[in-house]
Amino acid sequence: MRAVRFHEHGGPDVLRVDEIDKPEISAHEILVEVAGAGVNPVDTYIREGATQPFTLPMIPGIDVGGTVAAVGDGVSGFDIGDPVYGTGIGKNHYGGYAEYVTVPDDRLVQLPEGVDPMVAGAAGVVSGTAWRALIDHGNLQAADTCLIHGGSGGVGHAAVQIAAASGANVITTAAPTYHDALTDLGADVVLDYGRSDLADAVRDAAGGGVDVILDHRLHEYLQFDADVANVGCRVLGIGENETGVGFERSSATRRKDLQLTMMTMFNTPDLRVPLRKLAYLMSEGDLEISIAETYGLEDAAKAQQHVIEESFLGKVVIVP
Ligand SMILES: NC(=O)c1ccc[n+]([C@@H]2O[C@H](COP(=O)([O-])OP(=O)(O)OC[C@H]3O[C@@H](n4cnc5c(N)ncnc54)[C@H](OP(=O)(O)O)[C@@H]3O)[C@@H](O)[C@H]2O)c1
Incomplete structure (x- = not known):
């Protein structure tokens, strides 16, 4: 699969697209085919080295929305094909700027019908x-x-x-x-x-x-x-x-x-609690995440620069 990675800390130019193996899921993880990964200021702080990720090379992206592609043996309540969104990855776990990402089951929830997984992928943080x-x-x-x-x-x-x-x-x-x-x-x-x-x-x-x-x-x-x-x-x-x-x-x-x-x-004790409530607000039309711009994986550097340097309403999203 294609994934954005940085092999060293630095400016936006350290971001590059690598062809790597699709990740293996562990018992309490879900493999998500990514529809959208919100770009947040914190992604740039981690890239620069202000916050150490758990490993290098690192895949950035705290947020993800998409479709369940595989389910770990210890996971219940998710089936292949379910629309989902989550947050809290991209720091102590590989992030969402990729075609696929594994997400621990304590930070991912189902999306109600009618909520676009790409848009929800920008909602988490x-x-x-x-x-x-x-x-x-x-x-x-x-x-x-x-x-x-x-x-x-x-x-x-x-x-x-x-x-x-x-x-x-x-x-x-x-x-x-x-x-x-x-x-x-x-x-x-x-x-x-x-x-x-x-x-x-x-x-x-x-x-x-x-x-x-x-x-x-x-x-x-x-x-x-x-x-x-x-x-x-x-x-x-x-x-x-x-x-x-x-x-x-x-x-x-x-x-x-x-x-x-x-x-x-x-520090949220259980991210699934606010994620479920926010999914409800999205499904009711009470929370509309406004998408200012989408970028492909190859333009992740531009996407991060957009977030830090430009004025816009809402969110910038990576769409693999
Ligand atoms: N503690 C946490 O858990 C947490 C989580 C998420 C974010 N954050 C932090 O919160 C901040 C905002 O994050 P974000 O994702 O919302 O960033 P963002 O999308 O870039 O939004 C920042 C906003 O600040 C506005 N702004 C600029 N100058 C201002 C001023 N003088 N007075 C009032 N508003 C002004 C900008 O408006 P213009 O477009 O007009 O410049 C822009 O709309 C970042 O520092 C981020 O790191 C913290």
Whole structure:
């Protein structure tokens, strides 16, 4: 089969397509014929060497969607031909940028009828992270006011939809070109993240303050989050562009009884739990993963550059 691999860490040019044997499944694995493998920023961090994969040469790709091609002896509940999607590979296990991938049965679920496996292959990391942040850690409730920074991003556009499906009042930020699309995805208010009065605009839109905040740029927004927070606000920190972040006015922040959770999707105790719930939302039309661009295996480097360097709504996907 054809698979994208990197034999050493480095820039996008270390990615190449190799012809290798189709992988063998072990007892608790499922062989998936890949229809789509979402491209995530973390794929580039692993490629660069910030996070060590379990082996080199490595096949990248945390996400996968496709069709069951073989089932391990110890696996139940999957049959050949079933449409499936999963996440959590590509780090301590070979990833999804390939024609076939074996997936441990604790991170793969069935797809309901009507959900495209290629599209679902782009859903895992972004919607799993948004679910884990807003629902599991943030305890988002109907009628809470929720702020999602960067609603046009992969995580952002999934988070907007999950928050809207939860019955929250959803405020998000994005470049103006994406405002109409984010309204269509369920945002109640969309604000340009470039405006100088953003904190006032968020407080106005919230009618005071915000109950839950999803922040992927803590280096820029951590103090901002505290400034727009209601007392008891839950801030979910999923990313930052600097190695250390902190509050500029910590004593004022303390008056908010702020709860800050620094989290990673990889700590999810059982990935099948959010994956099944997200599959349900996809089947009901409450979660639509927007596909900005697809790339073949031979263009994996371009796909990763697209994710890091360009502006787009939703997801970039490798389609073998
Ligand atoms: N902790 C975890 O488990 C976890 C999981 C997934 C992702 N992450 C991290 O979360 C971050 C986002 O991931 P992603 O997959 O959603 O990436 P993405 O698709 O590239 O989205 C990033 C978004 O940030 C927006 N943005 C840029 N500047 C901004 C600003 N000043 N204010 C608000 N938004 C701004 C971008 O908008 P423009 O297009 O307008 O530039 C883009 O929509 C990454 O750092 C990733 O590593 C963490």
